[in-house]
Amino acid sequence: MAPSASKLYFAVQDVVIQMLIYKLKKRMARKKKRWWVRGWVARRHLGAVQLISELADEDPESYTNYFRTSEDCFNFLLDKVSDKITKQDTTCRAALTPKIKLQITLRFLATGNSLKSLSYEFRVAPCSISKFLPDVLIAIYEALKDYIQVPNTEECWREIMDGFNDKCNFPMCGGAIDGKHVQIRCPAHSGSDYYNYKGTFSIVLLAVCDSELKFRYINVGHYGRASDGGVFARSNFKKKLEEMSLNAPEGMVLLGDQAFPLTDYLMTPYSRRLNLSKKQKIFNYRLCRARRTVENAFGVLVSKFRILEKPIALLPETVDKIIKTCCVLHNWLKTRSSTYIEPGLIDEENSETGDLVEGSWRTIAQNSFRPLGNFSGNHSRNAHRIREHYTDYFVGQGRLEWQDRMIY
Structure with a gap:
C-alpha cells in the first residue's frame, strides 16, 4: 500500500472510531427513565x-x-x-x-x-x-x-299521537323535529366543511322527539355548513315518510320550525314577517307549544351531558360517537329512572295563568346548541290547506280526526 493511501486509510479509520466513541458516550449519558409507570x-x-x-x-x-x-x-x-x-x-x-x-x-x-x-x-x-x-x-x-327506534307500526304512531294530543293539545302529531349545531374545535385540513353560518365549527344533530322527550330518530354527522333544510331533505327518515314505508296513520304530521319546509306531513309556523291574523297567531302558539318538547329534550341532553356544552376538541368521527351515545343514554335513563328529569329542569306552563315557566336548562344550555337557519322553498298547495285546516280547528271552526284524510 502506498504511503499516501496508508495515511488516508488510517485517517478514515480514526474518524470512524471517534464517531463510534461519541455515539457510545452519548448513549451512556442519555437520561434514563425514572419509571415505567409513574x-x-x-x-x-x-x-x-x-x-x-x-x-x-x-x-x-x-x-x-x-x-x-x-x-x-x-x-x-x-x-x-x-x-x-x-x-x-x-x-x-x-x-x-x-x-x-x-x-x-x-x-x-x-x-x-x-x-x-x-x-x-x-x-x-x-x-x-x-x-x-x-x-x-x-x-x-x-x-x-x-332505545332509539323509529316507529314502524300504526299502533306505535298512535301512541305518540295520543301523547301529543293529551299533553300538548295538538292532534295527529307524530313527533317534533329540530336540528342543532354541536360545536367542535376546527378539525385539521377541513377547510370550510364544518364552518357554519354562526361563525363557529359544528356537526349537525337532527332529531325527532315524542311527547315524553325521548328521541325517536337521530341523524348525526352532517357538516356544519350543510344547508338548513338539506339535512332533513337527504335523510332516510324523509325518504321513508314519503314512501309511506313507516306505516304512519294517514293524516299524521310532524312539527318543525321555519328551518324546515312546509309539506303534507310536516307543519311549520306562519312566517312572522307577515301580518298574521288572530287565528294564525293561535296556530303558531299551538305549534310552538307542542314543538317545545324537542327543545326541552335537547336542553335536558345538554344539562345531563356537559360534554355538549362547549366546543369538543376531538376528531369529528369521535364527536359523532359522543353525540349518538349521549342521545341513547338520554333515552335509556329516561326509561329507567323516574327522577332523571328534576323538577324545574324543563319548561312548564302555569296551570292557573297559562304563562310559560322556563326550565333551568335554558340557562345551562343557552350557548351549547346553535339552531339551524331558516329554510326557503316552494310549498305545495295541499300543505297550505292542511295548515289552514289545523288553524280553523284550533279556533273552533273546524273538525279534526284521525280518519280525516286532510286532502282536498
Whole structure:
C-alpha cells in the first residue's frame, strides 16, 4: 500500500472510531427513565376510585350525579359492554378493567373535562384514555341502540299521537323535529366543511322527539355548513315518510320550525314577517307549544351531558360517537329512572295563568346548541290547506280526526 493511501486509510479509520466513541458516550449519558409507570398512576385504587366506592355506599344521590346513572344502572350497563371493551393483560402491565373504562367514559360525557383532567382524577394516562374512549362509546351505543327506534307500526304512531294530543293539545302529531349545531374545535385540513353560518365549527344533530322527550330518530354527522333544510331533505327518515314505508296513520304530521319546509306531513309556523291574523297567531302558539318538547329534550341532553356544552376538541368521527351515545343514554335513563328529569329542569306552563315557566336548562344550555337557519322553498298547495285546516280547528271552526284524510 502506498504511503499516501496508508495515511488516508488510517485517517478514515480514526474518524470512524471517534464517531463510534461519541455515539457510545452519548448513549451512556442519555437520561434514563425514572419509571415505567409513574408512582401516582400506579396507586389507581386511590383518588376517584376510592371516592366512587364511598359515594356508592354512603350517598347514592351524589353517585347518580357523578355518573348521571345509579349504581344499579351502571352495573347493568357494565354487564352489557364488558365483553366488547375487555383487553388482555401483557407481561409488562395489567390491562385497564372494563369498569374503570366505563367510569371514565361516563364521567367524560357528564362533565366534558379534558383528558388530562380525567387522567389526574382516575390516575390513567391521557394517551390510554384517548385510545379506549371511542371503543367504549361504540359499545355503549350498540348495547342501548334499541332505545332509539323509529316507529314502524300504526299502533306505535298512535301512541305518540295520543301523547301529543293529551299533553300538548295538538292532534295527529307524530313527533317534533329540530336540528342543532354541536360545536367542535376546527378539525385539521377541513377547510370550510364544518364552518357554519354562526361563525363557529359544528356537526349537525337532527332529531325527532315524542311527547315524553325521548328521541325517536337521530341523524348525526352532517357538516356544519350543510344547508338548513338539506339535512332533513337527504335523510332516510324523509325518504321513508314519503314512501309511506313507516306505516304512519294517514293524516299524521310532524312539527318543525321555519328551518324546515312546509309539506303534507310536516307543519311549520306562519312566517312572522307577515301580518298574521288572530287565528294564525293561535296556530303558531299551538305549534310552538307542542314543538317545545324537542327543545326541552335537547336542553335536558345538554344539562345531563356537559360534554355538549362547549366546543369538543376531538376528531369529528369521535364527536359523532359522543353525540349518538349521549342521545341513547338520554333515552335509556329516561326509561329507567323516574327522577332523571328534576323538577324545574324543563319548561312548564302555569296551570292557573297559562304563562310559560322556563326550565333551568335554558340557562345551562343557552350557548351549547346553535339552531339551524331558516329554510326557503316552494310549498305545495295541499300543505297550505292542511295548515289552514289545523288553524280553523284550533279556533273552533273546524273538525279534526284521525280518519280525516286532510286532502282536498
